[in-house]
Amino acid sequence: MVHFSQTGQLARVVRSLVAPLAGAPDVELVEEVLRPRRPYPFPWPFWRFLDAMPESVLLEPPELEPLGVRPDQPFDLVVLAYQVWYLAPAGPATAFLKSDAGRALLGGRPVVTLIACRNMWLAAHETVAELIREAGGVLRDNVVFTDRASVLASFITTPRWLLTGKRDAVLGLPPAGVADADIDGARRFGHALLDALRAGREREGAMLGGLETAPAPALILSERAGRRAFGVWARLIRLAGPAGAWTRLPLLALFCAYLVAMIVVVMPPSLLAQRLFSGR
Numbered sequence: 192m193v194h195f196s197q198t199g200q201l202a203r204v205v206r207s208l209v210a211p212l213a214g215a216p217d218v219e220l221v222e223e224v225l226r227p228r229r230p231y232p233f234p235w236p237f238w239r240f241l242d243a244m245p246e247s248v249l250l251e252p253p254e255l256e257p258l259g260v261r262p263d264q265p266f267d268l269v270v271l272a273y274q275v276w277y278l279a280p281a282g283p284a285t286a287f288l289k290s291d292a293g294r295a296l297l298g299g300r301p302v303v304t305l306i307a308c309r310n311m312w313l314a315a316h317e318t319v320a321e322l323i324r325e326a327g328g329v330l331r332d333n334v335v336f337t338d339r340a341s342v343l344a345s346f347i348t349t350p351r352w353l354l355t356g357k358r359d360a361v362l363g364l365p366p367a368g369v370a371d372a373d374i375d376g377a378r379r380f381g382h383a384l385l386d387a388l389r390a391g392r393e394r395e396g397a398m399l400g401g402l403e404t405a406p407a408p409a410l411i412l413s414e415r416a417g418r419r420a421f422g423v424w425a426r427l428i429r430l431a432g433p434a435g436a437w438t439r440l441p442l443l444a445l446f447c448a449y450l451v452a453m454i455v456v457v458m459p460p461s462l463l464a465q466r467l468f469s470g471r
């Protein structure tokens with residue numbers, strides 16, 4: 192199992208999910224925590240949070256410390272847990288997926304991905320699925336945990352959490368992040384994985400078939416549009432300098448204004464339209 196977590200949220204989901212495997216006498220579980228050479232701050236300073244966008248979106252990952260595991264160890268299954276940053280896989284996950292060691296670990300192996308994020312994960316998952324395929328891995332299943340809060344509420348509670356570290360309920364809005372009950376419930380996927388491994392179903396057949404994960408959000412249209420727009424912004428901001436350069440600040444400020452305008456003006460009617468068309 193490979194993961195990285197800033198607040199510990201994804202690490203908690205991973206631990207809960209793999210608990211049944213960790214407790215099984217016939218399974219050897221190896222944990223690989225990804226360690227960026229230059230750690231990301233938490234809570235995020237405002238500009239650093241925005242400045243993470245271009246490299247995340249353009250899949251230009253940070254440098255990682257070398258992995259602890261040897262890729263040639265005989266693993267039956269790789270569980271790759273990641274979170275979403277700007278509709279793309281978080282930098283450390285991208286770094287793993289693009290590194291020689293990461294690719295060697297995934298090559299020829301069944302892979303189950305695990306996501307814990309606010310609620311926009313489809314575009315990032317398309318990217319991760321492609322990178323796993325390029326590495327020669329076989330994506331067997333994907334488990335997703337998201338905020339239960341509404342899309343619009345989580346546009347307030349998530350940035351508040353990431354920029355101040357405060358996660359509690361505020362202004363009548365629910366706490367940020369994945370609910371504790373959902374995190375505890377993750378172990379049912381671990382039981383399903385254990386059953387599948389014992390029956391040799393990691394190579395073919397359903398691994399987690401039938402277990403309900405987060406509903407596929409009705410946001411794919413907004414996500415695809417957002418991903419295209421973020422790509423344009425990312426390339427533009429990269430022209431102004433490398434990550435951390437003050438010369439990026441004016442464009443980052445414009446990008447921030449664009450983000451707020453999208454959330455306030457464009458998201459509500461597009462969510463409504465998608466809901467009407469999907470009949471939900």
Ligand SMILES: Cc1cc2nc3c(=O)[nH]c(=O)nc-3n(C[C@H](O)[C@H](O)[C@H](O)COP(=O)(O)O)c2cc1C
Pocket residue numbers: 195196197198199200201202240243274275276277278279307308309310311312349353
């Ligand atoms: C820079 C940044 C960008 C993010 N962008 C998204 C996003 O596009 N979609 C989403 O659902 N969550 C997004 N999130 C929330 C994360 O996916 C995740 O839920 C949160 O950072 C907590 O993860 P962790 O503490 O396990 O690292 C973002 C978080 C950060 C730090």
